[in-house]
Amino acid sequence: MAIERTFGIIKPNAVKACQVGQIISEIEGAGLALRGMRLARLTPEICKEFYQEHVAKPFYPSLESFMVEGPVVLLCLEAEHAIQLWRDLMGATDPAKAAPGTLRARFGADHTRNATHGSDSPASAQRELGFFFGAYDLV
Numbered sequence: 001m002a003i004e005r006t007f008g009i010i011k012p013n014a015v016k017a018c019q020v021g022q023i024i025s026e027i028e029g030a031g032l033a034l035r036g037m038r039l040a041r042l043t044p045e046i047c048k049e050f051y052q053e054h055v056a057k058p059f060y061p062s063l064e065s066f067m068v069e070g071p072v073v074l075l076c077l078e079a080e081h082a083i084q085l086w087r088d089l090m091g092a093t094d095p096a097k098a099a100p101g102t103l104r105a106r107f108g109a110d111h112t113r114n115a116t117h118g119s120d121s122p123a124s125a126q127r128e129l130g131f132f133f134g135a136y137d138l139v
């Protein structure tokens with residue numbers, strides 16, 4: 001398979017808890033190469049556009065208020081099968097259901113404050129990378 005890129009976020013709870021270094025270390029250890037990385041502060045408007053498929057869902061208001069409460073780290077990760085590799089490293093969306101040792105099991109608190117985000121398909125990886133990164137932000 002060809003090299004693939006995916007998009008990730010280290011969410012406000014993990015940034016606030018000073019867990020960025022540990023998460024980046026896990027990413028590099030799993031063979032995912034960093035091709036883009038920056039801190040950002042999301043606004044409600046950016047959040048609504050980014051999570052457009054979730055805006056009408058009952059959990060969206062708590063997702064938005066969490067995602068704007070502090071800085072996040074935006075990531076472009078590259079490997080063969082990067083999308084699946086990053087999703088496997090994160091574990092299930094709900095930390096209570098995430099396999100032991102995964103990032104969400106280790107650093108997530110609940111379904112909303114779940115430490116990390118990752119694209120779920122090649123189409124969403126392309127959209128999400130393009131949403132936050134310009135061509136000159138990626139190496």
Ligand code: CMP
Nearest residue numbers: 054059063093111112113114116117118
């Ligand atoms: P993320 O991978 O960022 O994608 C959407 C986010 O919505 C998800 O992680 C969770 O943080 C949040 N969320 C909260 N409740 C739910 C739910 N019931 N189902 C899916 N996602 C949820």
